[in-house]
Amino acid sequence: MKNLNELQKEGLKTFEILVEPGQFTEVRLLNTKQGTLSGYYNDVDKLIEHIQRYDGNYNIYITMNALSEGIEARGKNHLKSYAKNTTSDKEIRCRRWILIDLDPERPAGISSTEQELKLSEELGRKIQGYLTDCGFPEPVTALSGNGFHLLYPVELPNTPEMTSLAKGFLGALDSRFSTEQVKVDTTTYNAARITKLYGTVSCKGDSTEERPHRRSKILYVPEKRVPVAIELLQQIAAQCVEKGNKKKTVNRNEKREPARSISGSKMEFDLRLWLESHEIPVAREKQVENGMCYVLESCPWNQEHSKDNGAYVIQFDDGGIAAGCHHDSCKEENWETLWRMLEGEKPMPSVKKAKTENLPSAEKESPVDVLLRLIEEQGHIPFRSTEGEAFIQIPNKVSFVNYPLKSEYYQMWLRNLYYQTYNRGSRNDMIQAVMETLVAKAHCQGKEYPVYNRFAFHEGHLYYNLADRDSTVLCVDESGIKCCSEPPVRLITRKNIRPQPMPQKGKSFRKLMNKYYHFASMSDRILHNVILIVRLITGIEQPIVIYKGSKGSSKTTSMEMDKRCLDISSNNVTVMPKNEEDFLLLLESQDIVCLDNMDSITKSQANIFCQVVTGATAVKRKKYSDSELCEINIKSVVYMNGIHLLSDRSDFLDRCVFLNMKAISSEKRRSKKDVMEEFEADKPCILYRMFECLSRAMEIEPLIEVNIDDRLLDFLKWGCAVAEAMGYGQEKFLEAYQKNRTRLNEELLEEDEVAGAVMDYLEESGNFEGTMSELSAELFDMLYEKGMYASNKIKQANHLSRRLKELETGLHNVGISVEIGKNNGKRFVKISRENTE
Structure with missing residues (x-):
């Protein structure tokens, strides 16, 4: 919906029409994520620059009338968040415009339809014609986005009498022209009234095909600004008073004293103006069941009650007035005590005590409601x-x-x-x-x-x-x-998150990685640097990285530095939780989980780690519930360290990358505190280079093709793109990855009892074909003759069968074929070298 050219064009036109040369106007945005945004501008270019990011997301308004001098110090040519002070009626120097706002009747909080907008324009044209016949000059006409505006120029002082005049004028038009479909807005009478900053988008509710968000715009500007004569306004306003007296209607916002209207007739008490005259700021007005409620910015009885807008004054339709404060210490305060405090013994205009039973239901707020x-x-x-x-x-x-x-x-x-x-x-x-x-x-x-x-x-x-x-x-x-x-x-x-620095340009990524990490080989270094950046791609299967090495090879420090690069927290490295539920909560709460000093992994833990890589959802019983279940998303990035192979399960190992670290000599060893302080000082540059490399990889990734049969294909594709962006190239990265898989497979087979026995058997006796029980006996005898112990994995045929199935892929990678099946109803197993006929 954003159209910068149209915003600039219409915004400039609005500024030239409503703002006198060199003067300031307030720009205001309500109910934003930063509260009320407010700024005072005499520089239209800065105004457009500052509001364009909000256009289409929030309604943007501007004051119509001339501001008092010095008020711009609240925010000169910039927007301030959570603005506590915006332009009040007493801060208007003089009136320059009267706004007639024709607003279609519709449910609150939604945009108008095309038909509703058309009806509002038709009524506006009708009112314009009537006023022209009464001798009014040409107005500025505009579309607010949801309704139709007539802006009549005036030159009037900002006095209570002129406020009453403007109010009577709008009331007369409302009585004469408002219909069931379109109403004349009678609340635009006050001097500090804001109107749409034309050129911005009006956005009430969701933008739908039937009720779209529209860009406001000025339709017509007279060649010459001709102010409306005060006598013409009085003429129209007098009709409102006469009609009001006939109907005995009561305006909620009338004069504070028995005052005289322009026509000389007596008017009702104006509570709003009375509050202004005593400098009691109103936070907001709201219509209640049988009157108008003015919620006060601060409590007039006790200034300590100023944080929650708990004080209020209500003017009822029958003329009665109630006042009070929601705080217990003010429970005896009411309209009478407020009047006596401010007016002394002067006669009160109208009294309704602010007891709970007399208040509208909307004002009975419990602490929860507050x-x-x-x-x-x-x-x-x-x-x-x-x-x-x-x-x-x-x-x-x-x-x-x-x-x-x-x-x-x-x-x-x-x-x-x-x-x-x-x-x-x-x-x-x-x-x-x-x-x-x-x-x-x-x-x-x-x-x-x-x-x-x-x-x-x-x-x-x-x-x-x-x-x-x-x-x-x-x-x-x-x-x-x-x-x-x-x-x-x-x-x-979340609770444990810690801030990261703003990225800054500096040294190259590869040089910084070489400074802090001590890998045993170049292929491990390539894998690490690529994986660290690919970690930023959520939604794909990421390998578990396991740091291996002898004591003193900085496995834990290296793992923690990875964590600090990606997601620094209060607990960068932790131990494996003892129970499964705590483990699942750990995986849910952190993007990066680093597990220190892992010695071994149980079967159930290996299953969870496999699910972590693939992104499964765990289900657990909801707290304080006997039957309701909740889901936990456990897709996370996992790092571990250890000295030995942590598991012999091939499905787990297929999802792992092992990085071998070399021991640091005693001469080069530094305290962890010193290393981390220096690392944190370099981190702004590390983050910048990581993001910069990822940005280049995003362009490259769609062009990458990977022809490898692997569980982690998406990871490999992004890894190739990052490797290209980093300067290593796709081939070097894939070569390092394949070398890592081969080395892992060899370590698995070397440490596995069944794999070792099978390879020794083939070396000594050649291929085997028979039943699983026969193979078990052959392997047991071979080990017995060598004086070696055979566990149940070999002695029991069913255990041997299960383990051979788990090792099938690993043995295949070193040229050994394992075939388990049935022949003529009998189970058989065939083991052979793949290059043997």
């Missing part, structure tokens, strides 16, 4: 993952951060919010009620997003969360590295 309202006002947005887990998005100064909704951090945040609001501790059941409501909103109303931890590869882009103070997310694609304010995925900040 917390939920404050959460919404601060821009917290519940959402859910594609797996159905609930999360919360919290805005910060620049971007936003995402947490698991039921995380310990968010619960602490809620408790702190309650304490700040009520100055007392919160009950567990209260926090639980808030959490359950937010979870329900996440599932029933929240949007669904793909959810990841530190980083995600999504639709050809890498999104990487630095997890710094500004929650910076980087986007890496074929064009390079850049910051991304609103990624299409949600990256979750």
Whole structure:
């Protein structure tokens, strides 16, 4: 929907029409992820530059009337997040425009249809014709995106009388012209009124074919600006008063004293203007069941109650007024005490005491309701993952951060919010009620997003969360590295995550890797450097990397440096959890898992590791539930270290890459603390080079073809692309990978009892063909004659059969054929050298 040329053209036109030369106007965006954004501009080029990123995502407004001098210091030619002070009515120097906003009637929060938009324009043209007949000059006409605008130029002082005049003028038009389909908006009377910044997109609700988001635009500008004479406005406003007296209608926002209208008739008490005259700022207005509620920015009775907008004043349709504060210490305060505090013994215009039974239902807020309202006002947005887990998005100064909704951090945040609001501790059941409501909103109303931890590869882009103070997310694609304010995925900040530095250009990646890692061979170095970058591609099967080497070969340090490059956390290296559930939770919570000092792997652990590579989903019983199950995504990247071969299971070993480390001499050995400090100092450059290499690999990957039969084909394809981008080349990488597989297979066969016995038998006795029991006996006898022990894997035919099936691929790789089957109803096994007839 973004069209920069149209935005620049219409934005410039709006600025020239509404803003006097050299003067400032406020630009305002409401309900963004950074709260209210506000800035004061006299530089239209900067204005367009700063708002273009928000165009189409948020509604963008501008003040119409001349601002008081010095107000621009709040944010001169830039936008400020979480703006606490925006332009108030008393900060308007004079009125230059009156806005007639024709808004189609429709459900709240959605855009208008083409027919509704057409009806609003038709009514606007009708009102324009009527006012022209009354002697009004030509207005500026515009489409707001959902309705029709008439902007009439005026030259009026900003006084309460002129506010009443503008209000009466709009009220008269409303009474005369509003229909069931289109209404004249009567709330645009106040001096600090904001209007659409024409040229920006109006975005209410979702953009659908029937109710699309549209770009606002100015339709017509008169050749000359001719202000409306005050007598013409009075003439129209007088009709409103007369009609109002006949119907005995009550305006909720009338004058603070028995005041005189322009026509001389008595008007109702204007609560809004009374509040302004006493400099009591209003946070927001909201229509309640039988009146208008003004929620105050701060409590007039107790300034300590200013954090949650708990004070309010209500003007009822019958003229009565109620006031109060939700805090216990203010429970005796009401409209009468407010009036006496500010007006002394002056007669009160109208009194309704602010007792709970007299308040509309909307004002009876429990502490849970208050917390939920404050959460919404601060821009917290519940959402859910594609797996159905609930999360919360919290805005910060620049971007936003995402947490698991039921995380310990968010619960602490809620408790702190309650304490700040009520100055007392919160009950567990209260926090639980808030959490359950937010979870329900996440599932029933929240949007669904793909959810990841530190980083995600999504639709050809890498999104990487630095997890710094500004929650910076980087986007890496074929064009390079850049910051991304609103990624299409949600990256979750979990308890153990730690910040990464901003990437910076520097030394080459290969030189930096040579500085810190001590591999036994060049092929291991190539594999490591390529794998480290391919780790950033989520969604593909990644090999388990196992560091091997003698004592003092920096296996743990090397593994931790890999972790620090990819996903630094509070526990970069851990030991294997003792029970399976803890192990699964560890895999779910971290993108990179490093397991230290592994001695061996059980059969069930090997099965889990195989599932980790392929990306299976584990199922476990939900906490505090007897029957409900929940899914855990255990696709993760795993590193281990050990001295020996950790498992003899071929399906596990097929998913592993072993990197051999060479021992570091005592002269070159340094403390881990010194190494890590230097490594962290170089990490900005390491990250930059990793992302830079991945960006080049993204261009290369579609051209790569890999003709190898392997479980990890997607990994190999990306590995070839990274190797090409790094300068190694595809052939060297594949050669290093094949060499690693061959070496692993040889180590497996050398350490396996059955494989060793079979190879010795073929060497001494030649090929074998017979039953499994006969083979078991032959192997047992051979070992017995050599004085060697034979376990059940050889002594029992069924164990021998199972192990031979597991070793079939490994033996095939060294030229030994194993065939197990049936012939004439009898089971047989045939073992032979593949080059033997």
